[in-house]
Amino acid sequence: MSYDGLWGIGELSEHAGVTVKTVRFYSDRGLLPETSRSPGGHRRYGPDALDRLRLIRSLRALDLPLPEVRRILDAQDRGCAEGGVLEDAVAGRLRALGSELRALRWREAALRLVRDCPPGERAERLRLVGAVAAPPSTAAPARFWRAWLPPRMPARSVAAFLEVAVPRPPDDPTPAQVLAFARLHALTTRPCTGAARPQPEAHRLAGARGAAVLYAGLAEAYELAGDRLRRDGEPGPGEALDGFVAAYASAYGARDTPDFRRLLSGQLAADPRIDRYWELVAELTTPPGGRPEPTPGSAHDWLLAALTAQTATTA
Structure with missing residues (x-):
């Protein structure tokens, strides 16, 4: 950390264990705002940026989409308890994930159906299962x-x-x-x-x-x-x-x-x-x-x- 108590983008990425490209990505989308710019135009981040970046990474590790991450961070910035927003986001992702898992299980069973059927029935079964969505x-x-x-x-x-x-x-x-x-x-x-x-x-x-x-x-x-x-x-x-x-x-x-x-x-x-x-x-x-x-x-x-x-x- 430099004399002014701020980190450059490389320092922040090193402390967070991520690439400079990752820090720049979240900064460009307004999720990780810089505190200031150096005279040479380089981004400078305050000490709270590390916790914020770690929170973003945790939320993304849960596969929460960027709009949901933004809502959680916005609630935190307003001084609101982000728990309710986080619970809603997690509940929505669980519903989506449940639908994805059901689709995968149906596709797996459909593949086994086609694989194990007699060759003479394969064309008809492909036609039947191909007309049905998954889930x-x-x-x-x-x-x-x-x-x-x-x-x-x-x-x-x-x-x-x-x-x-x-x-x-x-x-x-x-x-x-x-x-x-x-x-x-x-x-x-x-x-x-x-x-x-x-x-x-x-x-x-x-x-x-x-x-x-x-x-x-x-x-x-x-x-x-x-x-x-x-x-x-x-x-x-x-x-x-x-x-x-x-x-x-x-x-x-x-x-x-x-x-x-x-x-x-x-x-x-x-x-x-x-x-x-x-x-x-x-x-x-x-x-x-x-x-x-x-x-x-x-x-x-x-x-x-x-x-x-x-x-x-x-x-």
Whole structure:
């Protein structure tokens, strides 16, 4: 340090253990202002510059971007506690890093999927996984269901349905789960061949408001049926089936009678199927080595089988 108590840029870089180029870089961006200039125009730094430079290096070592470093330093310069600003910056970087790690895990699983598949399937798998972002987005399945649900259905009811119907991709997927999601994405982005997607008769009969009542009731019935499915229960009468029928009866403004159950059984049997979607959901959400969790699709099939069996015996 010279007689005036200031350091030149070389002295500061030597004490901080960085290059002169690094000190100049932060100075040029206003993060490390010099105290003065020498008569020859050389930068001069005060003793507090060393602590500031060390703080900058620590923040950059955490991979915080320069704008966030500037906000933290500005808070310090104003005499404010930089803790809150630092916590916000670290939280934001953690969120970004989590997304980057998820993307890397999906890419790794996708690479293993392509590497380990039979040569004859490689082109198709490349096409499927190449159409999916990493980390994957659920926007396509959500659009699929929004187009399938009745128009003008209340937003709250649509959101509740999407929460159940659109699976959350696992953060650390297996190659099989990557393939299932890629196929799900392809299924839900495939162009329709007709004027509109085929929809259940319930959408026409219940209308937008009735459909909201219907899906709220079905969610409860599917949950009850899921409990039976987990116990390998055979389709049969009980609270789940009664709730299933009650959901349709409420939506239609009808009474739950044997005749209504027979009519409902026939209507549901004739409705268009989206079985492939629910099969892929089960593949995607089943943990490695685990048993498939019930989906709304498998619960619906269980309940329809129970209703069909019941109406056949009471005909």
